[in-house]
Amino acid sequence: MKLYPTKPYFSQESIEFIVGNFREILEGKSFLTLGKYCEEFEKRFADYIGSKFAATTNSGTSALEAALTAVDVRGYDVIVPTNTFGATVFAVIRAGGRPVFADCLEDLTVDPDDVKKRLTPNTKVVITVHIGGMLSPATYELVDICRKTGLLLIEDAAQAHGSTLDGKKAGSFGVAGAFSFFSTKVMTTGEGGMVTTDDMEIHNKVLLIRDQAKVNNMNYHETLGYNWRLTEVQALMGITQLMHLDDFIKRRQEIAAIYNEELREFPNLELLEVPSNVHHNYYKYIAFVPHGIDREKLRSNLRKGFNVPLGGYVYEIPCHEQPAFKEYHMATLPKSEDLCRRHIAPPTYYTLTDDEARYIADSLKRGLS
Numbered sequence: 001m002k003l004y005p006t007k008p009y010f011s012q013e014s015i016e017f018i019v020g021n022f023r024e025i026l027e028g029k030s031f032l033t034l035g036k037y038c039e040e041f042e043k044r045f046a047d048y049i050g051s052k053f054a055a056t057t058n059s060g061t062s063a064l065e066a067a068l069t070a071v072d073v074r075g076y077d078v079i080v081p082t083n084t085f086g087a088t089v090f091a092v093i094r095a096g097g098r099p100v101f102a103d104c105l106e107d108l109t110v111d112p113d114d115v116k117k118r119l120t121p122n123t124k125v126v127i128t129v130h131i132g133g134m135l136s137p138a139t140y141e142l143v144d145i146c147r148k149t150g151l152l153l154i155e156d157a158a159q160a161h162g163s164t165l166d167g168k169k170a171g172s173f174g175v176a177g178a179f180s181f182f183s184t185k186v187m188t189t190g191e192g193g194m195v196t197t198d199d200m201e202i203h204n205k206v207l208l209i210r211d212q213a214k215v216n217n218m219n220y221h222e223t224l225g226y227n228w229r230l231t232e233v234q235a236l237m238g239i240t241q242l243m244h245l246d247d248f249i250k251r252r253q254e255i256a257a258i259y260n261e262e263l264r265e266f267p268n269l270e271l272l273e274v275p276s277n278v279h280h281n282y283y284k285y286i287a288f289v290p291h292g293i294d295r296e297k298l299r300s301n302l303r304k305g306f307n308v309p310l311g312g313y314v315y316e317i318p319c320h321e322q323p324a325f326k327e328y329h330m331a332t333l334p335k336s337e338d339l340c341r342r343h344i345a346p347p348t349y350y351t352l353t354d355d356e357a358r359y360i361a362d363s364l365k366r367g368l369s
Helices: 012-026 036-049 060-070 086-094 114-118 139-149 200-210 232-263 295-306 323-328 334-342 354-368
Strands: 055-057 079-080 098-102 123-129 152-156 174-181 193-197
Touching: 012 079, 012 232, 036 055, 036 193, 036 232, 036 295, 036 334, 055 060, 055 200, 060 086, 060 152, 060 193, 060 200, 060 232, 079 086, 086 098, 086 123, 086 323, 098 323, 114 139, 123 139, 139 152, 193 200, 232 354
Parallel strands: 079 098, 079 123, 123 152, 152 174
Antiparallel strands: 055 193, 174 193
16 A cells, blocks of 8 residues: 555545636636635635635745734744744744744643743733644633733634534634635635634735735735745646645544554553534644653654654644744743643545554554554
8 A cells, every 4th residue: 555644635526626727727717826726715714714805925934924014023022832833933922023932732822821820011912833733722812911911912723624613613812813715625726825803904914915915906015025826727726625624624534543542552652632512624633642762763664663653743843942943042941841842643535445554553553563
């Protein structure tokens, strides 16, 4: 069998839809970028998330930076979980903010109590990252902190398409949510992003920023802008992927159920617990190996001995320990330092079969034994 860390899927119906409509674009019946299909994708995505507005961008990173720029973090502190991809921090710095790192909980979400410790009169934004696609119940505490202090909560929902907490979708808890459609995500356009919000002012600023800050579509600029536009063919991909997103998630949940069944009682592995009020899209299925296990040796042995490739980490080195952010390193963050070093992510993707999932689980147990 041939296994993959992750693998995108387009149905034959989707391929026909994309190719057929792309022919129309190539024949000159639609603009190549930010045309009618981008508008349709934005509307459908906003409706799916339950937000009033959605704006496409060319990546999840630009989506987050656009949101941070729209609320103007220049000169302000922005609380960022140290357990996140570097792009989250890149977006803060490039938007003019100062990242302040906070520790995480057992479920890898930023710790609300640690967030409180990092607040200063100069704090403006708190970013929560839905790691692995899970929308933590701690989100309620973060919403409450921001409401009581007048801060803004922004969701880095790059991995959390379709995930919910008590039925409310990721990307609808903060003043804005930023999604990624990179090739590894639960739904993909190869590259691409989306900003969701209920705030018309934020939405209009994102629309302005992403398209070179052209006022009234003229070559007149009152602020700095960027080329963060999404192409029409990517929007076509996004429309079809969104149509199948719930099916993608259902299959990932079935795979996760097999992993739970096979691994729950295995003593050398601790599974990430998913609360009953959380609908997890399982962008990553996360488990933790015991202290003392050489994770990289395990990863190598699984690939060489069993042909099992583990998925990518989320994330292996916390940001406060990264050389690029050394000027912002102010404290040790022990929970993140521990969990970042011990977690693994067995493959989850739509076309993974039940037998393949059981083989992966069995190989993992044999590798750890």
